């Protein structure tokens with residue numbers, strides 16, 4: 001792995017102006033010269049000597065599988081959005097545009113690995129075998145995330161920005177303390193997802209420090225989607241985010257977050273570094289949030305339609321489709337099949353959502369403590385009796 | 395007097411404070427271009443510029459910590475914390491620095507910082523968006539903790555908080571943002587920031603509450619008339635230091651008190667009110683002080699918040715129990 005060239009201003013007067021920094025940071029067109037890309041927006045497969053070995057096995061079948069993942073994940077996401085508009089969900093956090101970053105990194109994980117997501121990682125959840133129906137409870141308000149995180153290797157969603165980075169660090173330290181690190185095949189690793197905005201939080205910096213101090217087998221996976229609600233990347237950093245890693249003493253790589261192949265390869269490499277004891281690693285997936293921040297947000301208040309139009313040209317799904325058709329001669333039947341499958345998934349999601357029962361009030365008092373608290377137990381008894389006193393009333 | 399929503403009243407109050415004093419800054423996540431996720435700061439950046447209305451990096455410790463430094467330099471920062479559950483990354487700065495600098499420096503360094511926090515439930519949100527952490531701040535000496543409950547108070551109290559040389563943790567009941575009320579523009583005519591107030595006089599029982607529960611208790615008082623109960627409702631407004639005077643006066647007349655809040659009851663503002671009233675009004679009490687609060691559980695998924703949050707029926711039930719004593 002070559003160390004990326006760090007930006008070191010030689011003479012303070014030659015420093016870029018704030019506007020230049022912003023322009024460079026955004027490098028909105030291409031993500032800058034260090035961007036790792038294996039499939040261009042035009043659908044052409046390219047090479048990168050550092051990461052070719054990590055994508056060499058990806059042939060037509062594997063690419064079709066990645067395509068299918070992304071289409072299904074996008075369809076589930078759009079259905080989540082629609083269900084919110086129909087009043088079935090209180091809120092939805094769309095991942096539109098980030099399918100490649102999530103599916104590419106998610107498919108690089110092995111069963112022995114652990115993922116600590118933020119709240120937009122529906123595509124990673126999919127790769128961890130979590131059915132999209134299991135995500136609905138959080139957004140419908142029936143639970144706080146009901147999947148089994150130990151069985152799936154997928155920690156609960158974390159809504160408080162950056163918090164999970166330290167938890168992921170601790171988990172990865174545990175993997176090392178239990179000597180689960182060292183073997184490129186059976187070694188364990190952890191991956192932690194967060195956004196560009198999160199990089200301003202103390203917890204994320206502390207996570208970097210701790211992970212480095214304990215050589216934790218941890219991949220910090222930053223999805224730089226350019227915006228933290230209304231705040232652009234330039235308000236969070238003056239240097240490209242992947243370069244921050246250097247200051248903490250571990251490698252950082254910027255990958256084209258809309259290129260599923262590159263995300264897969266780079267994440268496989270990073271996980272292997274961790275498995276063999278060379279962690280931590282920072283990956284900055286350079287991507288874009290195509291929809292609003294959440295269904296409660298109105299992105300037209302702060303960003304230009306032009307920017308969105310530009311990123312449409314770099315759609316993560318479209319470039320794989322083009323490659324499958326033009327270079328690998330995949331027939332229309334395949335695409336029709338995936339389309340039908342995605343429609344069926346949407347129908348299943350919709351029906352499941354509408355039929356979801358609300359929890360009863362007893363749920364409020366359950367599992368507050370491992371050892372029952374007499375106070376909470378008393379409140380449960382009292383409230384359930386009070387609740388029952390309304391039974392039979394209109 | 396004009397009728398405005400609480401959100402607009404806060405916006406107008408901030409604007410008036412910024413016009414009055416060029417040292418007043420508004421800072422927080424998304425407060426500029428977006429006008430805040432609740433639009434409380436809408437239009438301020440457009441009119442006052444990016445140096446007075448700062449869209450900050452995403453870091454609460456940074457927001458509060460930088461505000462402390464700006465205050466040392468003579469500014470009067472008004473920080474917005476986006477939601478109640480996100481104040482904790484900044485809690486260290488609040489407790490360790492903001493609350494203690496005046497004391498530590500024997501008054502040489504005042505801390506005119508306001509931290510605005512939309513708080514409480516009832517809006518159907520996901521985790522960390524519906525909490526009532528006020529007691530955690532009320533327990534910290536050196537902070538002033540207030541909660542507004544209606545548009546008129548919001549308008550006056552935010553200006554008074556900004557004028558104060560002490561750090562003020564300013565709680566805004568987010569589910570009441572869109573409720574309208576008459577708002578006057580004469581700040582001198584407004585009651586002092588640190589005062590409790592009788593918002594509905596009554597003779598048979600006292601209900602003391604604050605923030606989002608004031609409306610609920612007023613509704614309960616209206617409903618209770620049919621049962622022959624004349625409830626006096628007191629809006630505490632200032633949670634720390636507590637202005638117990640009006641509550642004690644009221645309890646001496648009615649002999650009964652119910653304290654209502656959304657926050658869990660254990661070690662809370664409601665517990666403090668109950669303890670102080672039994673201490674000061676022991677011989678006037680006809681019944682034990684009762685409390686109606688959120689349960690001692692983390693905030694539940696939103697489909698359960700109607701069960702978690704005290705409602706009119708639970709307030710009336712407590713009133714009945716007290717009256718029946």
Ligand SMILES: Cc1ncc(C[n+]2csc(CCOP(=O)(O)OP(=O)(O)O)c2C)c(N)n1
Nearest residue numbers: 159160161195196197198227228229423480
């Ligand atoms: C500690 C904290 N502060 C504020 C928020 C409110 N908030 C939710 S998402 C968000 C922006 C996050 O941006 P980024 O980290 O870039 O992730 P993205 O949503 O773009 O994936 C903010 C400010 C929060 N959830 N947690």
